Amino acid sequence: MAAVEQNSEGIRLRIFLQPKASKDAFVGLHDDELKITITAPPIDGAANAHLLKYLSKAFKVPKSRIILEKGELNLHKQIFIPAPQIIPQEIAHLLS
Template identity: 55%
Template sequence: MSAGNLQYKGQDLLLRLVLQPKSSRDQFVGMLGDELKIAITAPPVDGKANAHLIKFLSKQFKVAKSAVSVEKGLLSRHKLVRIHAPKQMPDFFKSFI
């Protein structure tokens, strides 16, 4: 994982990712080009995928849902997500750090 898709701005963690909605389960998939691919079970309608992504990331990083925000790409599969002061790093990331 390069510095471009996982970087800190102060206490905040910024992630560049591509979302795969309507998956069979929620999971970190791996790298797709220069973005982190995340699969989620929610469909891409009426903001359900974004809401589910925020819930998934808040659990993975042990923060409140309000600490996770989609900075860019609300209507796109390609997103920039900000996680304010993550309490833990998921196991998936430990091999990259």
């Protein structure tokens, strides 16, 4: 399974999340997952909430529509982004 998959309904990301980083960023591939760093700590769901907010801004999709499919309590996550308005350059590069 690829780190990034696109179909007619949206984009599915397999993510390796690094919380408590110095900045929010798409880092690149980490094994077969997309590595994303975020500044929020992994406490009481703060990292997940921050990740969804970051992806919401990056893909121009309302935060409430992004689905955390797997990995709520894990650094390895699977997220579905329905009908993204924009595809960030770092992600578009992985799709080509």
